[in-house]
Amino acid sequence: MKEASFISGVWFPAVRAHSGTDVFTERLALGLRRRGIRTEIAWLPLRAEYFPWSFRIPKPPLWAEVAHVTSWLHPRFFPDSLTVVSTVHFCVHDPIYEPHKGFLQKFYHRFWIREVERKNLSRSSVITAVSTYTANQAERVFRARPIRVVPNGIPLDGPFQMRPRAKPHHPFRLLYVGNWSKRKGVDLLVPLLKCLGGNYELWFTADRGNRHLAYRLPENCRCVGRINQQEELASIYQDADALLFPSRLEGYGFVAAEAMACGLPVIAVHATSLPEVVDNGKTGILCRRHDVSEFASACEALRGDVVRWRMMREESRKRVERLFSEETMIDNYLRLYASAMRFRSPARPGRYG
Known part of the structure; x- marks a missing residue:
């Protein structure tokens, strides 16, 4: 697509969480490479989430123009030289979640993750969320606007196919x-x-x-x-x-x-x-x-x-x-990357506090 010509490469500094966010990062990076865009994932250990000073800051490749991160990545790992796109996958500050948390989890989310996300989103040039519901929750908590909604994509040319079935099983x-x-x-x-x-x-x-x-x-x-x-x-x-x-x-x-x-x-x-x-x-x-x-x-x-x-x-x-195809998701992110690059705004403090 036309927007791809604006982007030479995307870098993904990411904490290996062994969750759906890992799948998202891997699929997006692979899909972009198939479009001819260079990508690299810099995996950080899980301790980088809660003790970011224990790990050396990885350097982005020279060819990268955009860094794509999740909202839980500590801003210590933000590259000053790149435009940053941050994706909110799940808002743990949603009141619906509160009854299902233990005391330590509540403390961790309230006094650590909330502040990490606030700084993360304030320093990002573009903020996205995987659903309208999640975008609304993040806007409510962080007063961060606008948040663009880009649903996660499923690779439809891979194993996720529909087999012909005439009737269901019994049972x-x-x-x-x-x-x-x-x-x-x-x-x-x-x-x-x-x-x-x-x-x-x-x-x-x-x-x-x-x-x-x-x-x-x-x-x-x-x-x-x-x-x-x-x-x-x-x-x-x-x-x-x-x-x-x-x-x-x-x-x-x-x-x-x-x-x-x-x-x-x-x-x-x-x-x-x-x-x-x-x-x-x-x-x-x-x-x-x-x-x-x-x-x-x-x-x-x-x-x-x-x-x-x-x-x-x-x-x-x-x-x-x-x-919800992966191709639609990649198209949407390419447009966002291109838009961000036209108004290049490297990671910096202060937009939301």
Whole structure:
């Protein structure tokens, strides 16, 4: 595209968090390289997040013009010579999150991360967020405007494809992908599967800290372990009948978008960013928080209507192709990089305090 001619290279200084933000950085860097733009990721250890002075500041490559960071990166690692684009993936200061934090986590977010993000966003030339919901929360907390919304993209030319399926499995196969925290709504899984009974089964990924072992799951539940490869994850999506995603708070809903790319209807909570990803009634069914009976009714509606299930599969794939492809995400970032470079403004203090 025309905007690419303005950019010679993008540098990504990033803390290795072993989360969806790592996936975002890797996919964006690879996608830009495919467009002929040089990229490099400078991975920092996790301690750089909470003890940034313990790690030497990496130097950006000479060819880089833009540094793309996440909002949690300490400004100590900002390169003074480059235009900085910062992306907010998740606002941990959202009041909805507060009941699901422990004391130490509350203290860490309030007295460390909040200040890091404030300085980070004030020194960034361009601020983006992965959803309108997340942008609104960040604007509320930091009074930072404008925040551009650029949804995360799914690589549609890779393993995330929709396989032809004439009918669902028997028993109807639900899939949960994610860690096992209360914010993710995993406390609803046991009562829901007991309510649904033997006509349903749940496949789920293991928690990275093995927290799933604390739950006494019924016999119709099967752990598929930790999934680290895109190909393996896509295969599990393709072999399920619906994604069960009861998360109470999402910055974007990466898992939902990946599942939809594979033609999987999504049963999720009607809150936070998820209605931006899931078109209620067309690509899935959105339910009230905490309402096990409503989740059960949604599962029964899909299992009991094969025509509707097929329609939702088709619409899920089409929605991702239209709104959430990786190519669309890269196009949007290239425009933002080009716009920032026209009004070159290297990282500097003071714009928001």
